[in-house]
Amino acid sequence: MECDRKLMGWIFFAAVFILLPLWHVFNFESPGFSPVILGGLLIFGIIFLFALKKARQEKKEGYVLRDERTVLAHFKAGYYTFITTLLLGFGLMLYNMLLVGNHGFGPMLGRHVVVLFVVFMSVLYALLTWYFNSSGENV
Amino acid sequence: MDGKTVIGFIVGVLVLLTMTLYLTAAGPLDFGEIALSILVLFMVVASLKLVIDRAREIKKGHAGEDEMSKRAGHKAGYFAYIASVWVAVALLWYNTFFVDEFAMPALDFGVVIGIIVLVPGIIFLMATFHFLRKGDVE
Numbered sequence: 001m002e003c004d005r006k007l008m009g010w011i012f013f014a015a016v017f018i019l020l021p022l023w024h025v026f027n028f029e030s031p032g033f034s035p036v037i038l039g040g041l042l043i044f045g046i047i048f049l050f051a052l053k054k055a056r057q058e059k060k061e062g063y064v065l066r067d068e069r070t071v072l073a074h075f076k077a078g079y080y081t082f083i084t085t086l087l088l089g090f091g092l093m094l095y096n097m098l099l100v101g102n103h104g105f106g107p108m109l110g111r112h113v114v115v116l117f118v119v120f121m122s123v124l125y126a127l128l129t130w131y132f133n134s135s136g137e138n139v
Numbered sequence: 140m141d142g143k144t145v146i147g148f149i150v151g152v153l154v155l156l157t158m159t160l161y162l163t164a165a166g167p168l169d170f171g172e173i174a175l176s177i178l179v180l181f182m183v184v185a186s187l188k189l190v191i192d193r194a195r196e197i198k199k200g201h202a203g204e205d206e207m208s209k210r211a212g213h214k215a216g217y218f219a220y221i222a223s224v225w226v227a228v229a230l231l232w233y234n235t236f237f238v239d240e241f242a243m244p245a246l247d248f249g250v251v252i253g254i255i256v257l258v259p260g261i262i263f264l265m266a267t268f269h270f271l272r273k274g275d276v277e
Contacts, residue, residue: 068277072213079216082259085223089256096248110251111234117227117255125220 070133077128081121088120141197147190154183178257185264210276215266223259230254 092113099105108116158179162168168176230251238245246254270276 071277072210075210075213075217078218078220079213082216082220082223082263085220086256086260089252092252093249108248110246110248111231113248113251114227114231114234114255118224118231121220121224121227 069136073129073132076132077125080128081125084124085117085121088117092116144190144194144197147186148194151183151187151190154179158183175253175257178261182257182260182264185261185268189264189267207274207276208271211267211270214270214276215263218266219259219263222262223255226258227255 092108095105096107100107158176162176230246233243234246234251237243
């Protein structure tokens with residue numbers, strides 16, 4: 001129970017820390033994005049609550065929350081997310097050099113690039129962790 | 140030498156050559172450019188050291204990448220991923236609140252990508268060296 005509270009505290013802190021600037025970007029510059037962001041957050045919130053419920057249930061049944069296999073799945077997911085992030089950075093640099101101004105593509109603002117990276121990395125990491133955990137393909 | 144090692148070596152040398160050309164043609168550099176060049180140089184030298192170590196292992200008849208080095212890479216990648224998320228969040232804070240509320244200069248597209256790629260890249264290389272040396276891969 002104490003572990004759950006600690007985890008909830010960290011997640012709340014991280015959510016506020018990440019979402020405040022996101023809200024600032026989308027609320028003041030392009031209000032049309034706000035419902036999309038809010039919808040996404042709602043979906044992630046529901047998924048998170050289900051995951052927490054499952055984790056608590058497993059803990060009650062006597063399983064450890066993070067066994068060696070799960071840790072390895074997290075490491076592997078983190079590694080591939082990092083490599084893909086590098087490729088995304090390279091792709092965006094190419095976009096900036098080759099397409100902006102040439103074929104009607106507009107320049108991206110620094111803050112939009114950061115939002116893109118945060119959302120891309122979080123979603124990819126979650127998907128890869130789920131994939132490696134469910135397929136059992138660790139190292 | 141296997142294909143991966145040769146490609147790694149060629150990419151490292153090409154990046155070094157490009158940097159040398161850029162630095163000789165750019166003229167006087169400001170502080171930001173010097174700092175960025177040092178970061179890139181550090182990354183390239185560290186990557187080349189990893190590639191050379193791998194080539195030596197293969198020359199001795201050992202496997203280029205055993206299970207331990209694979210796991211060390213995965214663990215280092217995980218830490219680099221965590222670092223890149225927090226670096227991105229820090230940049231998000233800077234580029235929104237600090238720029239809008241305190242009129243600080245906004246970071247442009249290229250600088251943001253440079254920071255998000257270089258800082259976790261350096262953490263990845265340092266963590267890989269550390270885990271390989273200590274053997275701490277669990």
